[in-house]
Amino acid sequence: MVEFDRSAFIAKFQEEATDLLQRLNEGIINLEADPADRPLIDQWLRDAHTLKGSSRMVGLMEISDIAHRMEDVMVKVRDGEMTYTPEMSDLFFEALDTVVFLSENAGKPAADEHDLDDLMSRMVELATSGVAAPGSAPAAAAPAPAKADAAAADPADQGDAADEEQDAEDLDVEEEDGPAHEAASAGDGPVRAQREETLKAKTQATVRIRTSQVDRLLNLVSEVVISQIKDQQRVRDLRAVATLGTEVHSMWGRLKSMLGLLPPEEQGAFVDDVRLLDELFAEQRKMLNGIVKEYADDSSRTSTVVADLQEHAMELRMLPVSTVFSTFPRAMRDLARQYKKDVDLIIEGGDTELDKKVLEEINDPLVHIMRNAVDHGIEPAADRVAAGKPAKGTIRLSARQEGDHIVIEIADDGAGIDPDKVRAAAVRKGYITESEAKSLSDREARYLIFEKGFSTAAIITELSGRGVGMDVVREFVVERLKGSLDVTSELGQGSRFRLTIPLTLAIIRALLLRVSGQTFALPTSSIEETLRVEPGEVIKVEGREVIRRQKRTIPLVQLRDILGLDAVAVPGTGEKIPIATLGFSGHRLGLVVDEFVGEQQIVIKTLGSHLRRVDNTAGVTILGAGEVVPILNVPDLMANGRQMTGMRSRRSGVVKEKEAGPRRVLICEDSFTTRELERSIFEAAGYAVETATDGAQGLAKLREGLNPDAVVTDVQMPNMTGFELTRAVKSDDLLKDIPVIIVTSLERDEEKAEGIEAGADAYITKSVFNQDTLLDTVERLIG
Amino acid sequence: MTPEQPAMLAMLQAQHMREVLKERAESLAQVGEEASAVETVGLLLFRLGEEWYAVGIDRVREILNEYEVTRIPRVPDFILGVINVRGEIVSVTDIATLMRVPSRTEVDLDGVLPSAVIVANESCVSAIVVDEIGDIVDVPVDSLEPPLSTLDKTQGEYIAGSVYIDARLIGIANLDKVLEPIGENG
Numbered sequence: 001m002v003e004f005d006r007s008a009f010i011a012k013f014q015e016e017a018t019d020l021l022q023r024l025n026e027g028i029i030n031l032e033a034d035p036a037d038r039p040l041i042d043q044w045l046r047d048a049h050t051l052k053g054s055s056r057m058v059g060l061m062e063i064s065d066i067a068h069r070m071e072d073v074m075v076k077v078r079d080g081e082m083t084y085t086p087e088m089s090d091l092f093f094e095a096l097d098t099v100v101f102l103s104e105n106a107g108k109p110a111a112d113e114h115d116l117d118d119l120m121s122r123m124v125e126l127a128t129s130g131v132a133a134p135g136s137a138p139a140a141a142a143p144a145p146a147k148a149d150a151a152a153a154d155p156a157d158q159g160d161a162a163d164e165e166q167d168a169e170d171l172d173v174e175e176e177d178g179p180a181h182e183a184a185s186a187g188d189g190p191v192r193a194q195r196e197e198t199l200k201a202k203t204q205a206t207v208r209i210r211t212s213q214v215d216r217l218l219n220l221v222s223e224v225v226i227s228q229i230k231d232q233q234r235v236r237d238l239r240a241v242a243t244l245g246t247e248v249h250s251m252w253g254r255l256k257s258m259l260g261l262l263p264p265e266e267q268g269a270f271v272d273d274v275r276l277l278d279e280l281f282a283e284q285r286k287m288l289n290g291i292v293k294e295y296a297d298d299s300s301r302t303s304t305v306v307a308d309l310q311e312h313a314m315e316l317r318m319l320p321v322s323t324v325f326s327t328f329p330r331a332m333r334d335l336a337r338q339y340k341k342d343v344d345l346i347i348e349g350g351d352t353e354l355d356k357k358v359l360e361e362i363n364d365p366l367v368h369i370m371r372n373a374v375d376h377g378i379e380p381a382a383d384r385v386a387a388g389k390p391a392k393g394t395i396r397l398s399a400r401q402e403g404d405h406i407v408i409e410i411a412d413d414g415a416g417i418d419p420d421k422v423r424a425a426a427v428r429k430g431y432i433t434e435s436e437a438k439s440l441s442d443r444e445a446r447y448l449i450f451e452k453g454f455s456t457a458a459i460i461t462e463l464s465g466r467g468v469g470m471d472v473v474r475e476f477v478v479e480r481l482k483g484s485l486d487v488t489s490e491l492g493q494g495s496r497f498r499l500t501i502p503l504t505l506a507i508i509r510a511l512l513l514r515v516s517g518q519t520f521a522l523p524t525s526s527i528e529e530t531l532r533v534e535p536g537e538v539i540k541v542e543g544r545e546v547i548r549r550q551k552r553t554i555p556l557v558q559l560r561d562i563l564g565l566d567a568v569a570v571p572g573t574g575e576k577i578p579i580a581t582l583g584f585s586g587h588r589l590g591l592v593v594d595e596f597v598g599e600q601q602i603v604i605k606t607l608g609s610h611l612r613r614v615d616n617t618a619g620v621t622i623l624g625a626g627e628v629v630p631i632l633n634v635p636d637l638m639a640n641g642r643q644m645t646g647m648r649s650r651r652s653g654v655v656k657e658k659e660a661g662p663r664r665v666l667i668c669e670d671s672f673t674t675r676e677l678e679r680s681i682f683e684a685a686g687y688a689v690e691t692a693t694d695g696a697q698g699l700a701k702l703r704e705g706l707n708p709d710a711v712v713t714d715v716q717m718p719n720m721t722g723f724e725l726t727r728a729v730k731s732d733d734l735l736k737d738i739p740v741i742i743v744t745s746l747e748r749d750e751e752k753a754e755g756i757e758a759g760a761d762a763y764i765t766k767s768v769f770n771q772d773t774l775l776d777t778v779e780r781l782i783g
Numbered sequence: 784m785t786p787e788q789p790a791m792l793a794m795l796q797a798q799h800m801r802e803v804l805k806e807r808a809e810s811l812a813q814v815g816e817e818a819s820a821v822e823t824v825g826l827l828l829f830r831l832g833e834e835w836y837a838v839g840i841d842r843v844r845e846i847l848n849e850y851e852v853t854r855i856p857r858v859p860d861f862i863l864g865v866i867n868v869r870g871e872i873v874s875v876t877d878i879a880t881l882m883r884v885p886s887r888t889e890v891d892l893d894g895v896l897p898s899a900v901i902v903a904n905e906s907c908v909s910a911i912v913v914d915e916i917g918d919i920v921d922v923p924v925d926s927l928e929p930p931l932s933t934l935d936k937t938q939g940e941y942i943a944g945s946v947y948i949d950a951r952l953i954g955i956a957n958l959d960k961v962l963e964p965i966g967e968n969g
Contacts, residue, residue, distance in 0.1 A: 563856035613966035
């Protein structure tokens with residue numbers, strides 16, 4: 001979902017490129033043997049094309065250009081316009097080697113840029129020296145197997161290549177603190193050689209294992225953990241049996257001594273049996289106690305080993321956060337440039353270790369927060385100086401372990417988040433009413449920035465204000481990572497985002513509770529309090545049930561109503577009512593349950609491959625006795641619970657949009673390629689697509705009653721421009737509610753301003769255009 | 784046809800096994816599964832209400848006679864819940880409800896549960912609840928027919944084809960449809 005931060009994907013690109021380059025090299029070797037092998041050429045072209053597209057996506061324009069040139073030549077070979085010669089192989093190998101070098105150095109140009117230019121010109125020469133007239137070479141491009149994702153091959157951003165190159169040059173100065181991670185920051189000659197040496201030394205002590213293998217191992221380990229828990233339960237059961245035995249024994253002792261009091265003549269008949277029974281009891285007791293003790297000892301020894309096993313197994317997936325953090329200096333640089341701000345990024349605690357699964361998920365939320373900090377936090381230099389702050393802003397990213405959690409903080413020294421502005425925007429957008437806004441504390445108000453689609457900006461651009469970002473942060477951190485999210489801010493001093501994330505996703509603490517005769521697990525991390533209140537403490541306000549806690553009103557909802565379960569054996573009126581209060585993104589909700597069972601650690605399992613996503617249920621866990629217990633999904637409970645208590649009236653419609661049939665979008669675009677690209681993107685996402693080749697045609701369709709959910713338009717078109725179309729739509733009472741998204745190669749601020757003035761709801765420039773940006777934007781506007 | 788499939792059938796059909804072995808012995812030089820002259824497909828029959836259906840034996844992982852279902856709230860009505868199969872969580876599908884097969888006794892999760900067949904395709908696993916498990920039969924591929932055109936549309940989706948066995952029409956379940964992931968898009 002991160003559309004601008006190409007650098008974050010460089011490592012992934014490098015992985016992919018290694019495979020592609022391998023195949024491309026092999027392809028050349030095989031072609032030398034049989035230059036007419038058509039399937040081989042086609043495969044080779046596909047690989048080159050993929051390389052071109054992928055490198056472009058991560059901003060490695062030189063690689064993209066080289067791949068492009070290679071394609072040009074090979075297309076001519078394929079089409080018979082040229083014959084394959086050994087000289088071509090030489091040049092191809094040289095080109096591929098250059099790509100390898102560029103890739104390993106993440107785009108940092110080879111020792112001398114002239115080499116690159118020279119290579120390029122020689123390739124152009126090769127491509128043109130055949131049949132085509134000089135200068136028209138690029139026309140041969142794009143034989144492309146119709147892959148839509150080839151990064152909107154728009155010549156408009158060709159100019160960026162030079163800039164990117166400059167960026168790359170300065171890239172590696174910061175952050176050498178993560179020596180463990182990969183190629184992203186390797187220097188020139190000597191440094192590189194040294195790195196290879198250390199790598200060599202390292203490989204002897206390490207084994208590369210596929211993540212899937214580690215995951216399988218972890219699955220098995222968690223099975224062992226579960227059976228160990230069962231084992232301990234059995235130890236407890238056995239102890240209970242032994243205690244029973246002791247009671248039996250002491251009762252027997254009393255009985256025996258009473259028997260001893262009987263006159264001897266009456267004892268005679270069973271004295272032998274009594275003695276025998278006495279011996280048997282003693283023997284049985286001795287054996288039982290022995291077994292219980294040994295079993296308990298064994299079990300506790302095993303549990304130590306199992307705990308170690310689990311810990312070490314988990315460690316297998318632990319990686320330093322620097323593996324993710326190391327891409328940030330570059331990302332921050334790009335961000336600072338985009339927003340024309342001057343920002344320093346300070347990274348601390350890069351060696352803190354985190355579960356790989358968590359790490360995979362943490363990148364996007366962090367980037368979103370940093371983008372937010374650069375865009376909304378850090379003020380322009382002049383404002384900063386005027387406020388008595390250093391001209392250059394500082395963003396501090398730190399990670400540290402606290403108990404079984406990792407705390408990641410992103411702090412900026414910018415303007416801070418003004419709770420009043422947030423309140424105003426929230427009211428304007430209909431999230432809350434005026435009176436609700438007043439009752440919110442500053443902290444709660446700030447939390448509104450995590451609402452879906454929320455933005456204080458007046459118009460959407462690809463940079464910010466799309467309301468994409470902070471809700472994604474919440475989704476990732478809370479829903480996917482089972483962590484918590486906090487924001488503190490002081491006006492004029494800056495903001496601090498604090499992400500608390502569990503060390504591992506596999507095990508959490510949970511409160512077991514019962515409702516309607518079934519047991520559920522509720523993750524402890526989101527529970528604020530567990531209470532047992534007198535029925536008299538439940539107050540009715542405006543038809544809703546609430547309780548007061550520390551001067552706050554907390555709405556109550558029956559958990560069984562959220563889950564759609566039947567009421568079973570309602571507790572007597574005199575009894576106290578068990579309530580778990582949840583705190584989630586600034587809201588509170590009291591869940592009324594039937595009974596609390598207790599708190600314990602649980603191993604999270606998914607609902608299986610068939611049930612991919614179930615409302616309110618995050619997964620299941622298997623308790624010691626083998627009982628399967630659903631784990632409740634707190635964000636779902638909050639959303640559904642708030643809806644039921646009437647706290648959340650507006651956004652509820654989103655869920656039902658599916659039933660209204662496919663969403664429709666009108667695309668106005670004069671370029672056939674762009675039109676079809678956009679069409680394929682929307683159709684793939686399930687939209688019904690209408691197209692128009694210019695603004696006038698588009699407007700005509702709209703006036704004929706097309707009524708799409710959104711209009712996506714280019715700016716420069718014959719007959720009627722996108723701006724004119726936007727103005728026409730926005731001044732038409734029947735059409736003005738249809739969101740208009742301008743997609744254009746015009747990037748200058750004045751043009752953007754014209755788009756805003758025309759009344760466009762979003763403005764996306766083609767240079768950062770990709771399918772996620774477009775879809776996200778449209779979906780936010782419709783949703 | 785997976786390589787182990789003839790073996791599975793053979794266990795249950797000793798006679799068939801002997802035939803296969805004989806044929807194999809005769810054509811040892813040939814490659815693998817080309818042994819049987821007529822290409823056949825193995826089907827596991829099961830009953831829903833009054834009707835008999837079948838699934839390809841290569842999709843069957845195991846048959847459960849005893850299991851304990853944990854209900855999951857807010858799932859479609861044909862999902863009875865999940866079960867724990869040696870540490871793996873598997874959904875339980877009430878295939879009769881899904882396929883709208885009439886005249887069938889209600890499943891009482893607290894009472895005695897009917898047998899279930901764990902079936903899988905490339906992406907999903909589920910235990911389908913049936914009224915009765917039938918035979919495993921081996922039918923020639925040629926004898927498979929398209930589904931009856933008289934089936935209504937919703938029902939027809941879940942039937943991949945039909946076959947006559949002992950003059951009885953048997954619908955072959957379209958497992959890819961039955962095993963469509965639930966809640967994928969929100």
